[in-house]
Amino acid sequence: xxxxxxxxxxxxxxxxxxxxxxxxxxxxxxxxxxxxxxxxxxxxxxxxxxxxxxxxxxxxxxxxxxxxxxxxxxxxxxxxxxxxxxxxxxxxxxxxxxxxxxxxxxxxxxxxxxxxxxxxxxxxxxxxxxxxxxxxxxxxxxxxxxxxxxxxxxxxxxxxxxxxxxxxxxxxxxxxxxxxxxxxxxxxxxxxxxxxxxxxxxxxxxxxxxxxxxxxxxxxxxxxxxxxxxxxxxxxxxxxxxxxxxxxxxxxxxxxxxxxxxxxxxxxxxxxxxxxxxxxxxxxxxxxxxxxxxxxxxxxxxxxxxxxxxxxx
Amino acid sequence: xxxxxxxxxxxxxxxxxxxxxxxxxxxxxxxxxxxxxxxxxxxxxxxxxxxxxxxxxxxxxxxxxxxxxxxxxxxxxxxxxxxxxxxxxxxxxxxxxxxxxxxxxxxxxxxxxxxxxxxxxxxxxxxxxxxxxxxxxxxxxxxxxxxxxxxxxxxxxxxxxxxxxxxxxxxxxxxxxxxxxxxxxxxxxxxxxxxxxxxxxxxxxxxxxxxxxxxxxxxxxxxxxxxxxxxxxxxxxxxxxxxxxxxx
Numbered sequence: 001x002x003x004x005x006x007x008x009x010x011x012x013x014x015x016x017x018x019x020x021x022x023x024x025x026x027x028x029x030x031x032x033x034x035x036x037x038x039x040x041x042x043x044x045x046x047x048x049x050x051x052x053x054x055x056x057x058x059x060x061x062x063x064x065x066x067x068x069x070x071x072x073x074x075x076x077x078x079x080x081x082x083x084x085x086x087x088x089x090x091x092x093x094x095x096x097x098x099x100x101x102x103x104x105x106x107x108x109x110x111x112x113x114x115x116x117x118x119x120x121x122x123x124x125x126x127x128x129x130x131x132x133x134x135x136x137x138x139x140x141x142x143x144x145x146x147x148x149x150x151x152x153x154x155x156x157x158x159x160x161x162x163x164x165x166x167x168x169x170x171x172x173x174x175x176x177x178x179x180x181x182x183x184x185x186x187x188x189x190x191x192x193x194x195x196x197x198x199x200x201x202x203x204x205x206x207x208x209x210x211x212x213x214x215x216x217x218x219x220x221x222x223x224x225x226x227x228x229x230x231x232x233x234x235x236x237x238x239x240x241x242x243x244x245x246x247x248x249x250x251x252x253x254x255x256x257x258x259x260x261x262x263x264x265x266x267x268x269x270x271x272x273x274x275x276x277x278x279x280x281x282x283x284x285x286x287x288x289x290x291x292x293x294x295x296x297x298x299x300x301x302x303x304x305x306x307x308x309x310x311x312x313x
Numbered sequence: 314x315x316x317x318x319x320x321x322x323x324x325x326x327x328x329x330x331x332x333x334x335x336x337x338x339x340x341x342x343x344x345x346x347x348x349x350x351x352x353x354x355x356x357x358x359x360x361x362x363x364x365x366x367x368x369x370x371x372x373x374x375x376x377x378x379x380x381x382x383x384x385x386x387x388x389x390x391x392x393x394x395x396x397x398x399x400x401x402x403x404x405x406x407x408x409x410x411x412x413x414x415x416x417x418x419x420x421x422x423x424x425x426x427x428x429x430x431x432x433x434x435x436x437x438x439x440x441x442x443x444x445x446x447x448x449x450x451x452x453x454x455x456x457x458x459x460x461x462x463x464x465x466x467x468x469x470x471x472x473x474x475x476x477x478x479x480x481x482x483x484x485x486x487x488x489x490x491x492x493x494x495x496x497x498x499x500x501x502x503x504x505x506x507x508x509x510x511x512x513x514x515x516x517x518x519x520x521x522x523x524x525x526x527x528x529x530x531x532x533x534x535x536x537x538x539x540x541x542x543x544x545x546x547x548x549x550x551x552x553x554x555x556x557x558x559x560x561x
Contacts, residue, residue: 183419186419187394188391
């Protein structure tokens with residue numbers, strides 16, 4: 001109850017923030033909110049089901065291009081573009097998920113690696129998507145609007161994850177992560193659960209891509225299907241706490257803030273940051289900030305080895 | 314078993330090969346409702362493979378499986394769980410980072426008939442089963458913190474939470490001491506008395522003799538004997554399979 005009130009206050013505070021901040025602050029805010037959404041979306045499959053996807057940047061790209069094609073080429077409204085992008089991404093999740101979600105652990109991760117490069121190559125050769133030159137969306141100077149949309153999306157994805165954490169569906173996902181063979185003989189239709197988790201992940205990722213496309217107004221295949229974006233989703237979710245409700249959000253807020261601060265002063269250090277974070281997070285706090293909250297009391301080789309056993313990284 | 318009774322499970326010519334090696338070769342048997350059937354044999358005889366074929370963890374290369382009038386050999390493991398087949402694993406498979414209570418709740422949420430839809434009700438069922446299997450003290454511990462005997466109990470509780478009609482037990486007594494074996498034997502008898510049919514693999518002969526209504530013996534993937542416990546355990550071929558030669 002107290003937690004619910006605090007969360008609502010946090011959302012109200014975030015919603016009110018752009019009316020008091022300057023233009024640059026709002027732009028940082030939009031970026032941070034979209035990244036938090038991406039981390040949260042990745043968390044649905046990666047955190048709860050234990051399948052590390054590197055295909056989410058492909059869903060992001062489809063969301064980006066769905067929106068851009070609808071608005072720039074077909075002159076349809078923004079919401080139609082978002083729907084088209086989300087539809088393409090969810091469709092892709094089903095078509096790709098059914099075969100490759102049969103692969104386990106790092107085999108799945110590797111199989112998803114090629115997805116965004118493949119889609120980028122296809123998009124670069126289609127006239128409707130502006131080939132490799134890209135597309136320019138209609139200009140709208142309404143950063144506060146974009147900020148509130150990004151916030152609404154983050155809230156929606158977090159509410160979804162909150163439901164997952166409490167539901168029968170979520171219990172099924174967690175059981176798959178903990179032991180897939182046992183989950184199966186206990187009556188869980190593992191293929192169906194994994195595909196639905198991937199679809200949800202794809203949906204929120206694509207919407208975030210669509211909002212970003214309209215905000216930034218120019219997109220091209222390289223930036224839309226950027227694999228390093230996927231790496232950032234993974235790092236943010238891992239840092240915050242995979243398989244938790246608020247971890248990925250808090251984790252990505254912190255990392256976005258540190259990244260932006262570093263980027264302004266020493267830009268090379270900012271690039272190093274994520275690499276260092278992933279190494280430290282994997283070794284010392286595999287459960288993310290949750291471990292930090294418990295005082296890192298178990299730091300040491302034994303904990304490290306135990307983590308490797310449990311997380312099969 | 315009364316004549317003409319509908320078997321709970323019937324296997325006809327079940328066969329499974331691994332790279333040309335027959336793990337289970339042309340095995341047929343029936344299991345009557347309410348029966349406890351013991352499955353014994355030396356190491357590598359194909360006992361666990363047979364349970365894997367029934368639970369769907371492995372598919373059979375040949376043969377038929379009929380569960381309550383229905384062919385099931387092509388069904389997925391989760392579908393077999395939904396129609397009432399539950400199992401334990403010899404190499405135990407707890408959900409390591411979930412609490413003991415949550416482990417068992419999963420069984421209640423997804424087992425027979427697709428399971429209980431309501432998570433709170435499922436948790437209540439799980440709590441009752443933990444009491445039944447003597448794990449209630451460990452309810453809030455993570456499964457990876459349990460010792461061997463408690464892990465065995467957890468395997469049993471998880472399978473029971475699925476409310477199976479047919480329970481496949483793969484060495485739930487291995488590594489237990491005398492007292493613990495007697496406890497588990499009592500538990501298994503209680504499970505049967507509640508109307509569950511049981512197929513049990515066990516190396517503890519004392520336990521299998523007191524539990525089983527009938528016993529079948531596997532050797533090199535083939536069924537070499539079947540019958541009442543005392544008869545089967547005295548069978549020359551069975552003794553030979555275990556000891557390699559006839560006793561003087």
